Amino acid sequence: MPLQALRNFIRWEAAGGLLLLAGAILSMLVVNSPWAAMHSGVLDMRAAVVLGDFAIDKSVLLWINDGLMAVFFLLIGLELKREVLEGQLSSRDQLLLPVIGAIGGFALPALIFYLFNTGDPTALKGWAIPSATDIAFALGLLSLFGKRIPLSVKVFLASLAIIDDLAAIIVIAIFYTDTLSLNALAIAGAGIAALVLVNLFGVKRTAVYITIGVIIWVAVLKSGVHATLAGVVVALTIPLRTKDGSPSPLRTLEHSLHPWISFAILPIFAFANAGVALDTISMENLLNPITLGIIAGLVIGKQVGVFIPVWLAIRSGIVSMPERANWLMLYGVSLATGVGFTMSFFIGSLAYEDLGNEYASAMKLGVLSGSAVSLIMAAVVLLLATLRAGKPPVDTLEDGAGASAASAK
Secondary structure, eight states: OHHHHHHHHHHHHHHHHHHHHHHHHHHHHHHTSTTHHHHHHHHHOEEEEEETTEEEEEEHHHIIIIIIHHHHHHHHHHHHHHHHHHSTTSSHHHHHHHHHHHHHHHHHHHHHHHHHHTTOTTGGGGTTGGGOOOHHHHHHHHHTTGGGSOHHHHHHHHHHHHHHHHHHHHHHHHHSOOSOOHHHHHHHHHHHHHHHHHHHTTOOOHHHHHHHHHHHHHHHHHHTSOTTHHHHHHHHHSOSOOTTOOOOHHHHHHHHHHHHIIIIIHHHHHHHHOOOOGGGOOHHHHTOHHHHHHHHIIIIIHHHHHHHHHHHHHHTTSSOOOTTOOHHHHHHHHHHTTOOHHHHHHHHHHHTTTSOHHHHHHHHHHHHHHHHHHHHHHHHHHHHHHHHHOSOOOOTTTTHHHHHHHHHO
């Protein structure tokens, strides 16, 4: 079951990567068309929920970034909990290699961005932008090679990206939090306590968790902490196992959310956030330290930060090479982690919120350029790696069930 869940996860993420790309391309086309004003007008339109004296009044763009992305973070939390309890992150041997890669791949891009923007406190708010990995795009690229990329390599990339997401969640909670409202935090805390009690009493209906989760989301939204973190908190309280052997609430919810996230929420997010007006692109914009810091962080920082620590760990015998992998494949995967896109855009929108179009344009140009260069370089290296590897043998991870059945005969 854990391996099947992992296969399903990889399949959904890979398929969603294509629609994510379509959303980004459509956003670029619309922003550079006669409909650009309509696009920005819709995103700037106010939408409010009012109950007596209580109101949530936000632009459509913020409803997408604070509301829909909370559902995305809910899915991240579910995947993280499942992988830690019974998946690829549940043992030291499985966990160590992606952790080593994730630490280097998160720290070095941030350092590179800092070096490009040192002395500019406003620009430095975006230090974490190039540290993120877009798991949908990265796994989508690997899926194009089919079984020529062994499942062990896809597992390594998926695990590394999940750890990257966890690091991003921690960064958002610590560094992108506004002035705190203690009353709202107290309400959120009471909601979390209620979720823990519901879990301890063995409640299996996910509707109960989601209902309390909506209350927590509203409280977190009003508290000054970014509202998407409520999704992660709710996910960690949803039970993975049941005492009576009934279907897992966590797996059921995860399975239900995947198509909505992959085929609706992430493409909508890309359509709302990825557009860059081409008439704003100039040599001055390309040489903006924010743009250069993001590009260098994604293209150079990610590949070096992931590959060198992984190479050292494998060569020193601390960990073993993933099954059927070779160095060129691992280097290609390291390049693929430089596709930041969704998480980079999300962190960038928090870092430069309300700071004007100059910062937003530099951020978007950096993320799009750095991600595109990383994607192309990764595709070339992985193609060379698969050609060198030749025809793939039976993958004991992917076809283990069939191999066992054959041996039994």
